[in-house]
Amino acid sequence: MQEAGLISDYLESIADALSFDRSLSRRVRQEVEDHLREAAAADPIGDRLEAERRAIASFGASHAIAAQFAIVSLAKHTRRVGAAAIVVIAAVFAAMKARVAWYTATQWAMSDDVRAVSAIVGSIDRYAFWLAVLLAIGSWAYITGRHIPAVFNPRYRQQLRRSFLLCAAAGGLLVVSVISDGALTAFRLSGAEVCAGFIVPLVSMTIEIVCAGVLVFQIRAMLRRATSTAALLKT
Amino acid sequence: MEGEMLKGHLDMIVLAALSAGPAHGYAVIDQIRRKSGRAFDLPEGTIYPALHRLEQAGLLASRWMRAESGRRRRVYALTRRGERALAERRAVWRQFSDAIGGLLEGTRPCKKPA
Numbered sequence: 001m002q003e004a005g006l007i008s009d010y011l012e013s014i015a016d017a018l019s020f021d022r023s024l025s026r027r028v029r030q031e032v033e034d035h036l037r038e039a040a041a042a043d044p045i046g047d048r049l050e051a052e053r054r055a056i057a058s059f060g061a062s063h064a065i066a067a068q069f070a071i072v073s074l075a076k077h078t079r080r081v082g083a084a085a086i087v088v089i090a091a092v093f094a095a096m097k098a099r100v101a102w103y104t105a106t107q108w109a110m111s112d113d114v115r116a117v118s119a120i121v122g123s124i125d126r127y128a129f130w131l132a133v134l135l136a137i138g139s140w141a142y143i144t145g146r147h148i149p150a151v152f153n154p155r156y157r158q159q160l161r162r163s164f165l166l167c168a169a170a171g172g173l174l175v176v177s178v179i180s181d182g183a184l185t186a187f188r189l190s191g192a193e194v195c196a197g198f199i200v201p202l203v204s205m206t207i208e209i210v211c212a213g214v215l216v217f218q219i220r221a222m223l224r225r226a227t228s229t230a231a232l233l234k235t
Numbered sequence: 236m237e238g239e240m241l242k243g244h245l246d247m248i249v250l251a252a253l254s255a256g257p258a259h260g261y262a263v264i265d266q267i268r269r270k271s272g273r274a275f276d277l278p279e280g281t282i283y284p285a286l287h288r289l290e291q292a293g294l295l296a297s298r299w300m301r302a303e304s305g306r307r308r309r310v311y312a313l314t315r316r317g318e319r320a321l322a323e324r325r326a327v328w329r330q331f332s333d334a335i336g337g338l339l340e341g342t343r344p345c346k347k348p349a
Binding site (some may be wrong): 012027028030031032034035036037039059061064065066069071072075076147150159188194 | 245247259260261264278279280281283284285287288291292302304306307308340
């Protein structure tokens, strides 16, 4: 193996293990490379290859170090998703209110045929939305108030899990709320002649769908990160 | 020193090492090694996740700099919050150390814990 290969292989191993978070992987790679090259240069042994080998040995097993970075990254992402859930729900609320205000301003009434069904869907929408609000705030407040421990322990794992479940539940309820909104919008638009006035309900629904999609994507990314971290901790 | 005992105080150790001024990871480790008389035997790589964690907690701030070698280097510094946290931990540690010292040596602690 060539001299440059020892450190490069080690860096590759750490970067690969953290590939689920590209910016972290890049940053860790640069920081670790700087450390290892400096440590090897400072080693008085003279033999550069041996100095690099010693620098790597002193640094620790790549998977163990990567696992510690992964935990910090997971904690950071979990907090970020909690905050994102609140922002996304606020955006959905704004879109929803804009649409309702538009209906009121244009006196766009719903046909009598769907009034009974829309009352039920409206209730589902309200309960799902406000429950999503409570769970998202709960998830964010819960994990933000927790200190990331120096050593990953079962207690913190449990806390991350709870926060994830709260956030996932909030995301699920938001999706239910957006689907209900979609149904209500369809009820409202059905029967009416297509006109420029359709733009506001359609645009506001698009915003809601995109917002819900963003949250689902973030939750999915968090799950992937958690899975990768768990796999690293096992090795 | 026992690894688990050391890990329990890792945050304080890293903060203390940075109290002298901004430094990159290697310099932090070097500082810890020198000031502790090589008493701490942790894998060097353990310090970096700790630096990231403390930065995330708002106790450290960091930025990239260019080293003389031309390599990019991440330099860490204590934030105001980090300085306060270190001062608090230092006070708690002194009380704890005095109390344990008193117990082990059979003498009274120097100061009464608050």
